[in-house]
Structure formats: C-alpha cells, structure tokens
Amino acid sequence: MELVERYLHAVSNYLPKAQAADITAELKDSLLSKIEEQENQTGRALNDDELRALIKANGHPMLVASQYLPQQQLIGPTVFPYWWFSLRLVLMIVALVHVVLVGIAAVTSGHPIQAIIQGFFEFAGTALVYAAVLTLIFSLLEREQVRFCLFENWQPEKLAPIKDSLQIPRCESGFELVVGAVFISWWLGLISFPTPVYHDGVAVPFKLSDAWQLYWWGILLIAVMDFVLAAANWLSPYWKWDRLLLRILVNVISLGLVYMLFQQDQLVVLANATVEGEPARIVGYINQAVHGVLVFIGVVALIELTQDCRRLLQLR
Amino acid sequence: MEPDLFEKLRLELRRGSLTLAVLVALQHEHYGYTLRKTLAEQGLDIDEGTLYPLLRRLESQGLLVSEWREEDKRNKRFYRLADDGKPVLAQLLNEWRALDAALDRIHHDAAHAVPASPSN
Numbered sequence: 001m002e003l004v005e006r007y008l009h010a011v012s013n014y015l016p017k018a019q020a021a022d023i024t025a026e027l028k029d030s031l032l033s034k035i036e037e038q039e040n041q042t043g044r045a046l047n048d049d050e051l052r053a054l055i056k057a058n059g060h061p062m063l064v065a066s067q068y069l070p071q072q073q074l075i076g077p078t079v080f081p082y083w084w085f086s087l088r089l090v091l092m093i094v095a096l097v098h099v100v101l102v103g104i105a106a107v108t109s110g111h112p113i114q115a116i117i118q119g120f121f122e123f124a125g126t127a128l129v130y131a132a133v134l135t136l137i138f139s140l141l142e143r144e145q146v147r148f149c150l151f152e153n154w155q156p157e158k159l160a161p162i163k164d165s166l167q168i169p170r171c172e173s174g175f176e177l178v179v180g181a182v183f184i185s186w187w188l189g190l191i192s193f194p195t196p197v198y199h200d201g202v203a204v205p206f207k208l209s210d211a212w213q214l215y216w217w218g219i220l221l222i223a224v225m226d227f228v229l230a231a232a233n234w235l236s237p238y239w240k241w242d243r244l245l246l247r248i249l250v251n252v253i254s255l256g257l258v259y260m261l262f263q264q265d266q267l268v269v270l271a272n273a274t275v276e277g278e279p280a281r282i283v284g285y286i287n288q289a290v291h292g293v294l295v296f297i298g299v300v301a302l303i304e305l306t307q308d309c310r311r312l313l314q315l316r
Numbered sequence: 317m318e319p320d321l322f323e324k325l326r327l328e329l330r331r332g333s334l335t336l337a338v339l340v341a342l343q344h345e346h347y348g349y350t351l352r353k354t355l356a357e358q359g360l361d362i363d364e365g366t367l368y369p370l371l372r373r374l375e376s377q378g379l380l381v382s383e384w385r386e387e388d389k390r391n392k393r394f395y396r397l398a399d400d401g402k403p404v405l406a407q408l409l410n411e412w413r414a415l416d417a418a419l420d421r422i423h424h425d426a427a428h429a430v431p432a433s434p435s436n
Contacts, residue, residue, distance in 0.1 A: 023368075025384075026348060026393050030364055033349035059365050067369040 003048075004031055007055050014065030023068055031058065074139045083138040090130050098123040099299070107291040112262065166311060168237040176230035184223050187216075204279045205271035206286060211264035215257055222257065225250050241315050244308045251301040251308070258298040262291060334362055336412055338370060339397060339405045342380060347392040371395055379404055 008028055012020040034054060039045055046054070058064065066072070075083050102119030106112035185191045212219070229246055261267065267290045270283050318324075337360050341351060352367055374380045379401035382393050397405060 023372075025391065026368060027364075029347070029390060029392050030349050030368070032390065064365055067365050068372065 003051055003055060004028065004035075007031075007058070007061065010061035011065050014062050015068060019068065023065075027064070031055070073142070074135070075142050079138055079142045083134065086138070087131060087134055090134060091127055094127050094130055095123065098126070103292060103295045103299070106295060107288050165307075166239040166314065168233045168239060170234060170237050173230045173234035173237065177227065177234060180223060180227035180230055184220070184227060187220055187223060204282050206268050206283050207271045209264070209266045209269045211261065211267055215261065218253065218257055222250055222253055239308075239311050239315070241312060244312050244315070248305060248308050248312075251305045254301045255298055255305075258294045258301070262294050262298075267291065333412075334360070334366065335370065335374070336405075336408050337362075338367070338374065339379060339401060339408065342395055342397045343405075345394050345396040347387075347394050349392075351395065374401075 008024045008031075011027060012024045015023055031054075035046060035051070038050070038054065098119055102116055102123075105115040105119060109115050182191070186193070225246065229243060229250065232243060266287060268283055268286045270280060337355060338351070341354055346354060348364070348368055348371065351371075352362060352364065355362055371380065371382070375382055375395070379398055380395050381398045382395045384391055384393050386392075
C-alpha cells in the first residue's frame with residue numbers, strides 16, 4: 001500500500017492546503033474500495049503490476065487534483081469573446097504603430113531590409129508582451145467572476161449595413177479619375193506646380209533627379225492603365241475578373257517600380273546646382289519624404305493586391 | 317466529420333444529466349464508491365475524477381450534506397441530499413421531464429413530417 005500513499009501524497013501536492021487532507025482521505029477510501037473489490041473478484045491480494053495498473057487508471061496526480069480546483073480554465077467561455085476582441089484590437093494597434101515606425105526607419109536609416117527585419121522582431125516581442133498582459137488581466141477577471149456589460153447595451157438598428165465587396169463606390173473612381181488626370185498632365189509636363197518648400201521666405205527650387213528617367217515610360221504606362229481602370233469602374237461600378245486582373249497587374253508593376261526607385265538615394269535634387277547650405281539640407285529631407293511616399297504606395301499596392309485576390313476568389 | 321465528434325457531443329449531453337442523476341441517487345445516503353457503483357448498475361458510468369469533484373461542488377452549493385463515519389473499519393464520507401436540495405431536485409426533475417417530452421414531440425413531428433417538394 002506504499003504506492004497508494006505515494007500516489008495520494010503526489011495528488012495532495014497539487015491541491016490547496018486547506019482541502020488537501022480531506023480530498024486525499026476520500027480518494028484513499030475510493031482506491032482502497034476498488035482494491036478490495038478486485039481482490040474479492042480474484043480471491044487473492046493484488047500483485048505489484050495489478051496495483052500499478054489500478055493506480056494508473058485513476059489518472060495522473062496533477063489531473064486528478066486539477067478537477068478539484070475551482071478554476072478549470074484560464075479564460076472561460078463567458079470572458080473569452082471580450083478577451084479575443086481586445087486582443088485583436090490591441091495587436092492591430094501595435095501592428096499599425098510598428099508599420100509606421102518601420103516605414104520611417106526604412107526611409108531614414110538607409111538600410112531598409114535591416115530596418116524591416118528588426119521591426120518585425122520588435123513587433124513580435126511587443127505583441128507577445130501585450131498579449132500576455134491582456135491575458136493576465138482577463139484571467140484575473142475570470143477568476144473574480146467579473147460580469148461584463150460592454151456588449152449588453154447595443155442597438156440592432158446601429159448595425160453596419162451589409163457591404164458588397166465587389167461594389168465600387170463611384171466617389172472612389174471619380175477621385176481616382178481626377179488624381180490620375182492631374183498626375184498624367186504633370187508627368188507629361190502639361191501643367192506644373194510651384195515649389196511648396198520655402199526657406200527664410202525664399203523658395204527652395206528642386207526637381208526630380210535623373211533616376212526617374214529610366215522608369216519614365218513605366219510610370220506613365222501605370223498611370224494611364226490606372227486612369228482607364230478608374231474610368232471603367234466609374235461607368236460600371238462593379239468588380240469583374242478582367243478589371244481585377246488588370247489592377248493586380250498594375251499593382252505588381254507598381255511594386256516593382258517602387259522597389260527599384262527606393263534603391264536610389266537621390267530622387268529629388270536642387271534645380272539650381274549652385275545653391276548650397278541650408279536648401280541642400282532641406283532637399284535631403286524632401287528625399288526622405290519621397291522615400292516615405294514610396295513605402296506608403298508600396299503598402300497600399302500590397303493591400304489592394306490582397307483585396308483583389310480575395311475578390312477574384314469570390315468571383316470564381 | 318471530426319473523428320471525436322460523437323464523443324464530444326455525448327460528453328456535452330451527459331454533463332447536465334450526471335448532476336441530476338447524482339442528486340436523485342443521493343435521496344438515499346451513499347459514500348462515493350457505492351454511489352458510483354449504484355449509478356453504474358443503473359447504466360450510468362461515471363469516473364471518480366468527475367464524481368468526487370461534482371459531489372464537493374454540489375455540497376458547496378448547499379444541495380448536499382456530508383459526514384465522515386467509520387464503516388468496515390474505514391473512514392468514509394457519506395453524502396445525502398440536503399433539505400435545501402430537495403425543492404431544487406424537484407424543479408430539475410420537472411425541467412428534465414419537460415425537455416424529454418419536448419424532444420419526443422420534436423422527434424415525432426420530424427419523423428412524420430411530409431418532405432418539402434423540391435420545386436417549392
């Protein structure tokens with residue numbers, strides 16, 4: 001019976017001190033009753049193997065003890081939806097903050113790949129800490145049986161209308177048409193804008209560097225394709241597979257162009273090469289801003305690519 | 317279909333009925349081991365890992381009372397339905413019978429319903 005005592009001792013190690021003696025006394029009686037019953041059936045005392053099998057069938061000490069503990073789960077079914085909602089919200093905010101920070105670091109550090117990798121690991125670490133803290137808070141709420149009323153005072157009439165993801169808002173296509181027309185006109189040199197940057201009340205003259213020359217036709221092609229697509233979407237505001245494929249193509253080419261342009265250090269130069277000092281430094285900042293805009297365009301292209309692939313699957 | 321689906325559904329179905337069965341059986345005094353045997357003989361197997369914590373929970377909720385007594389030269393903990401548990405048991409039994417009757421009616425109606433025509 002030494003094995004029985006050892007088993008009961010192991011179970012008691014996982015139980016609250018105040019209840020351990022009472023629970024193990026009852027378990028002991030249960031085990032001894034089972035042993036007696038088996039011995040009565042066989043007409044002899046149990047051998048070591050039989051005793052081991054009987055004790056093993058009773059369950060691992062930790063599992064047996066856990067069934068007596070009041071809290072069987074870290075976060076139960078009542079608290080779970082609140083925890084899950086909060087976790088997704090917090091992780092989304094953390095991700096957005098990191099995307100912005102990584103974007104800035106990628107532009108300013110001069111080592112974009114390193115900045116992205118470093119940013120990813122920083123995000124993973126931060127997300128893990130936030131998830132752990134949130135889980136700890138909700139597990140305490142579960143433990144204290146806190147009642148939530150966050151989702152009780154909702155109004156059905158305020159539910160969002162069902163959105164057809166294949167429907168294209170005309171205002172969106174209209175905006176794209178206007179922006180596209182202005183961009184193409186500017187790109188072709190049909191219109192120009194005054195410099196928006198001033199230093200000490202004097203305009204800082206800058207222009208696009210020669211780096212753009214290599215991609216001039218490519219950018220024009222993309223802009224025209226985008227314009228045609230916006231016009232088609234405005235006339236028939238519903239995604240179809242051919243237009244989706246065209247936009248996917250536009251975005252893939254855009255990503256390629258963004259990547260190649262991002263490699264260039266000088267995207268903007270002073271229009272007057274003789275100007276030195278502060279304006280030259282300002283043009284450096286403008287270069288960083290243009291790199292930032294390229295990152296933004298890349299992110300938008302990636303988001304659109306994801307959305308369009310989903311829409312294609314929906315149309316299949 | 318999930319391989320363990322039936323087992324999961326069976327456990328869900330049994331969870332509430334075990335509590336009721338224990339309360340019904342403890343209208344007569346039992347200690348854990350004989351209670352388990354009694355339930356098993358009536359066709360309701362329940363393992364100790366479920367039974368003993370359930371007994372403690374029901375006792376902490378005031379539905380059962382227990383006392384330690386010596387029997388066959390061993391200390392045993394005897395349980396029986398508490399006075400406060402009797403009206404609760406009556407209510408639960410009514411609920412159980414109502415559920416059973418409703419399920420029978422639903423099953424009967426479904427079994428005898430005329431299948432809808434595909435053109436409808």
